[in-house]
Amino acid sequence: MRILVTGGAGYIGSHTAVELIQAGYDVVIVDDLSNARREVIDRIQEITGTRPLFYQINCADKKALQAVFAGNRIDAVIHFAGFKAVGESVKKPLQYYRNNLDSTLTLLEVMEEYGCRKFIFSSSATVYGPENPHSYREEMPAIQSSSPYGWTKVMIERILTDYTTAHPDFCAVLLRYFNPIGAHESGLLGDDPNGIPNNLMPYIARVAARQLEKLTIFGGDYPTPDGTCQRDYLHVVDLAVGHLKALEYAMDHKGVEAVNLGTGNGVSVLELVQVFEKVNHIKLNYVIGPRRDGDLPAFWADATKAKALLGWEAKHSIEDMCESAWRFVLHSNVQ
Ligand code: UD1
Numbered sequence: 271m272r273i274l275v276t277g278g279a280g281y282i283g284s285h286t287a288v289e290l291i292q293a294g295y296d297v298v299i300v301d302d303l304s305n306a307r308r309e310v311i312d313r314i315q316e317i318t319g320t321r322p323l324f325y326q327i328n329c330a331d332k333k334a335l336q337a338v339f340a341g342n343r344i345d346a347v348i349h350f351a352g353f354k355a356v357g358e359s360v361k362k363p364l365q366y367y368r369n370n371l372d373s374t375l376t377l378l379e380v381m382e383e384y385g386c387r388k389f390i391f392s393s394s395a396t397v398y399g400p401e402n403p404h405s406y407r408e409e410m411p412a413i414q415s416s417s418p419y420g421w422t423k424v425m426i427e428r429i430l431t432d433y434t435t436a437h438p439d440f441c442a443v444l445l446r447y448f449n450p451i452g453a454h455e456s457g458l459l460g461d462d463p464n465g466i467p468n469n470l471m472p473y474i475a476r477v478a479a480r481q482l483e484k485l486t487i488f489g490g491d492y493p494t495p496d497g498t499c500q501r502d503y504l505h506v507v508d509l510a511v512g513h514l515k516a517l518e519y520a521m522d523h524k525g526v527e528a529v530n531l532g533t534g535n536g537v538s539v540l541e542l543v544q545v546f547e548k549v550n551h552i553k554l555n556y557v558i559g560p561r562r563d564g565d566l567p568a569f570w571a572d573a574t575k576a577k578a579l580l581g582w583e584a585k586h587s588i589e590d591m592c593e594s595a596w597r598f599v600l601h602s603n604v605q
Pocket residue numbers: 354355356394395396416417420449468469470471473485486487488489499500501539562564565566
């Protein structure tokens with residue numbers, strides 16, 4: 271079975287490509303490399319022994335995408351490609367809406383042209399917006415977000431729902447990720463954003479590597495046990511496996527399903543910092559600073575649907591996440 275992975279050179283896409291290849295799927299990656307490196311394809315090959323077919327294209331380029339579908343009989347699509355920096359999306363909303371919506375619409379049009387009816391979408395817990403109480407359950411209204419980035423996820427979920435209503439033999443699984451961190455155990459793949467990281471774990475990793483001076487913990491006065499925000503951090507390899515389970519589900523189902531991928535546990539920023547220090551024997555330079563605009567105090571997943579529907583649950587511990595994230599940095603620095 272041949273799976274198209276858009277954004278397959280990115281952080282979550284590359285880990286998913288590895289799991290797919292190891293499970294026996296043929297993988298075709300399309301990625302415009304706007305926020306990923308070509309060497310990731312070599313590393314996927316190094317881990318799996320198989321080189322995925324790779325096309326450097328943007329999914330909004332219809333002709334190029336048609337050529338990919340014409341040249342490869344694609345059975346299903348896992349769609350990761352998209353801009354993902356929350357803060358940048360506030361400053362450049364048009365770029366975010368144009369890129370994320372155009373690429374998805376184009377992909378759906380080309381899939382329709384080639385009779386491909388299985389779609390796994392990289393959504394986010396951000397679609398639950400600021401109003402829902404946690405833990406978040408899939409039946410809660412998921413119709414609001416706090417940034418243009420998040421709104422593209424809400425809108426794409428809507429597009430996929432409407433499309434599935436119009437095409438009842440289509441299957442779309444909307445995977446709502448919580449906070450993926452960690453790296454592949456080989457140390458060859460991990461989260462390696464361009465520029466100064468926005469997300470917590472890559473920032474911690476750069477401070478640990480002394481590439482950034484100190485971590486600022488955004489807010490120490492939240493109504494949480496230690497005053498710092500709580501999130502549901504999950505290991506990126508668990509998340510990648512979740513995509514395989516969603517794919518297996520989509521292969522013999524129709525319709526649209528939203529599924530949370532999280533552990534179901536909240537961990538605070540301070541707790542994560544302390545676990546990182548402990549398992550990696552590193553002292554992190556950090557200060558507690560003001561709150562960051564738009565951050566919610568605490569949220570995590572209700573992960574029961576993922577287990578019931580997909581037979582998936584997160585297996586890795588916070589320790590594994592912190593250890594593997596650091597191993598990736600050490601490995602990258604000796605390359
Ligand atoms: C955000 C987005 C989410 C997106 C995810 C990955 C929202 C509400 N959430 O999640 O949709 O999928 O990024 O791109 O838009 N922190 C610090 N110092 C730092 C960085 C982060 O203290 O230097 C804290 C934050 O305040 C937060 C936690 O670490 O409490 C996690 O932050 P981050 O990794 O950016 O993820 P989210 O904001 O939870």
